[in-house]
Amino acid sequence: MSEKSYSDAYWKANLKVIYICMAIWALVSFGFGIVFRPLLKGIPVGGTDLGFWFAQQGSILVFIALIFFYTWYMNRLDRKFGVDEE
């Protein structure tokens, strides 16, 4: 593979993981925390429902997990494509 197509493949792989992470990011906050909250009404959590928990706690915890997952994944990807910093 030429250098150009190599870096294109790296960028494509990066975009793919960004799409996945951003989809989860939107699902837990805008989804579970706001728009889909009525659908989660049936799942009780400490005197309220799962949607409330996601809006005030869960989404933040998932955000942290997403960033660390992305960091770990990208470090692997950087090494795989040989574009990491030595």
Next chain:
Amino acid sequence: MDQFTLNLIFVGASFALYIGIAIWARAGSTADFYAASRGVNPIVNGAATAADWMSAASFISMAGLIAFVGYGNSSFLMGWTGGYVMLALLLAPYLRKFGRYTVPEFIGDRFYSQTARVVAVICLLVISITYVIGQMTGAGVAFSRFLEVDNLTGLLIAAAVIFAYAVIGGMKGITYTQLAQYIVMIIAYTIPAVFISLQLTGQFLPQIGLFSTHLESGQPLLQTLDQVLVELGFNDYTGQHTSYFNMFLFTMSLMVGTAGLPHVIIRFFTVPKVSDARKSAGWALVFIALLYTVAPAVGAMARLNILTTIYPDGTTAQPISYDERPDWMRNWELTGLLAFEDKNNDGLIQYYNDRDPAFAEIAAERGWEGNEMVTFNQDILVLANPEIAQLPGWVIALIAAGGLAAALSTAAGLLLAISSAISHDLLKSTLTPGISEKAELLAARISMAFAIALATYLGANPPGFAAQVVALAFGLAAATLFPAIMMGIFSTKMNTAGAVSGMVVGLVATCLYIFTYLGWFFIPGTNMLANTPENWFFGISPLSFGAVGAAINFLVAYVVMTQTKEPPAEIQELVESIRIPRGAAGAVDH
């Protein structure tokens, strides 16, 4: 030892620490001054970012904002944390790879245009100056409340302390003082929260306590809170009382705005590597979450505490009499932030929602003539928390030091963003390009002193729109800088004309929309439409407009780009190189 002496010792000791750090971390070069020579450990940078980001508003006001609205204000929690996911995935690593000192410098180089750079400087100055006013007023208020000096004296002390460490230390001094300030803040916030949680639920962690059983009533805490509130004619705490649409847009605006704030972005220029920029954003969010997951618990528990203090035998029984009110209420009445008025002259404190028509009948039956807790400033929730939980005086002193740390750390970060935009983007690259490294460092220090003087002046004479300016700062960061930076990284074809017209249209549209409802330059009475939901365009609140401004920016930039010339080949190569981590170390010197 009395409370005043304790406060003085805690605040004095924390200030001595900050200034000691500043002397130790003097800046010797522009690389030190602008980016701490890119030698900051990513975890340290995470803590510094958390202090930089969490302002007096986060520390003092956020729990109260949530307590008095409940679920509807969850937007603040999700919005002010979700922005870090965007920063870590979409901006920070690439900007670090680019290896420059300021946000306008990236925009100017990427869009190969001085015009783009100057437009970005204007956006940065509007965002950061409006934001810093609130920090300076916050510091002044915190000083005057805890150290019993007048507002102006408090403001001048705050300015002198910031001057000491920001002018000497630049980014390097600011980074290490922010680390110390973060530690002071988080300890001060957590201790009273843990005690309140233990008292109400027996749970050590407030995050768990919020969803646990309320010891006194034997049912879940939130259920008790909902019940008590509804019985007094208020909205229930966990219910949805605003439109989903606005909540969605408001959350989005806060997220995009957070990711576009220049004083937060420049913190990621200080780490050694691209992978460190990603990691550092993760740590920043961990440190922020320590406070942000506790805040909703503090809000709900403090609100329930106040209700059960006033109605010790339940809402159907008589409230407490004014003479038997607890000491913390007496103390805070002196500040004017809490006030009672015995409207029906029965000597008891009636606290209920007197605007609720259904409750009016019950109130009439009981001989009540209106809500008698006539003033309750939301900031009291956090400030009086240690007193409500009956904690010792040193915890109150710690809250004083924590509130000041929150205001000072954010102010310093903003002032650095302002001064580097002036010395690096306006002087060095636009007005006097031949200036030497030594002269630029001096210019940076003078700009910093100038920025502190301006912020102090504005803090002493606030233009009377303290609350709204934050909406403007977030709205503009979302509508101008965020889209420009993102397109600069994710599109190789975005050109000068597209980026500049996107930023200008985003800036103008957001200002117009906010001014239409909140008054021209926030001058009361100059608004063209009343700020009520019926008047809002498509029901969009002016506070939620940032996300719409960002969408307009993207759209305009794209349309203009398709009609104008492609960027030159070397710019497209530059974008390709930003996307690859290797070689970031080489970008340090330029």
